[in-house]
Amino acid sequence: MNKLNSDIRKIQFTGRSTYILSLPKKWIEEMNLKAGDHVSISRGSNNSLCITPEQEKRLQDSTNEVSTQVLIDEGPNTLKRKIVSMYLSGYNLINLKAKSARIQPIQREAVREVVRRSLIGTEIIADSSDIITIQVLLTLPELSVNTAVRRMFLIASSMHRDALVALKEKNYDIAMGVIRSDDEVDRFSLYILRNLVMGTNNERVLQEIGLKNASDCLSYRVTVKSIERVADHASRIASKSMEIQSLIPSLITEKLEKLSNSALEVLTSAVEAFLRRDYNLADKIADKSDNVLGIEREIMVFLDSLENKDIDSHNINAGVKLILEDIRRTVEHASDIAESAMNQTVGEIIKVEKKGEN
Secondary structure, eight states: OOGGGOOOOOOEEETTTEEEOOOOHHHHHHTTOOTTOOEEEEEOTTSOEEEEEHHHHHHHHSOOEEEEEEOTTOOHHHHHHHHHHHHHTTOSEEEEEESSSSOOHHHHHHHHHHHHHHOTTEEEEEEOSSEEEEEEOOOGGGSOHHHHHHHHHHHHHHHHHHHHHHHHHTOHHHHHHHHHHHHHHHHHHHHHHHHHHHHHHOHHHHHHTTOSOTTHHHHHHHHHHHHHHHHHHHHHHHHHHHHOOSOOOHHHHHHHHHHHHHHHHHHHHHHHHHHTTOHHHHHTHHHHHHHHHHHHHHHHHHHHHHHTTOHHHHHHHHHHHHHHHHHHHHHHHHHHHHHHHHHHHHHHHHHHHHHHHO
């Protein structure tokens, strides 16, 4: 702690139930406070006390604004990444100002696309030739981090199931629907990551988004990225289902469905363990994952036995083996989520055990 900004004061007791603490006069004067002004007192997860003047608290709650210049030769993808970075940094109002006479049409379309496809709760509130303003309209209590994580999981798991249906039925429309749904998962991912960044910088925001400790942000980041990767693998399965021209024998699709259902069971248990902070449930995921990988090995042996029979089987098997890899990776990401669940709850387990010993 910076000694210039710290001071030791004694807690005093007055009346029957009130403890009081005096504040340095210099601090009060520097912050333009006076007797009668209101302050907000909050307790941090590390048992620290934070005293915030009400006007400062209102300032923190007000619009957090940033402005940036759009160069005339700035590519659309570069501009998109810049906007996403500012969104993740927690800004509520983003102003894009043309450095030259006007924002180019291709740049304007890039801004509209990233707002529409990637940023939850944002709208373009000003759109002129030389400036575009993006505002985040969604406030923290409206969509908690846990709710967003669960929504991500539901979409990703539905994508996985639909991808297997598309593979089995050779259904192009279902496959394309899976691929389009990946954008929705990415939107929730960015929204959650934005809140995690804000939570690590502000104890009050951390409490508002429903987290206990700043250290939980790391576990949530791992979980969010893992679910995002599950959705990516579902999209890859859907893409491969369109690339395999021949109809896959029902014997193979049945084995793939069995493997897929087992993978989703592991994923569901992992996400539930994480959201419910259930260490024991998370600890069981490793054994379930081994069982799923055992099913994968059985299918691989079966495919190898068919591969030497005819050329058509060889072409099908090549695509199916790639799909097997995507399903296996889904199980591995579920294991990562379970590990995150154990990492964030192991402290609670230790406390319970110590309490039992006493």
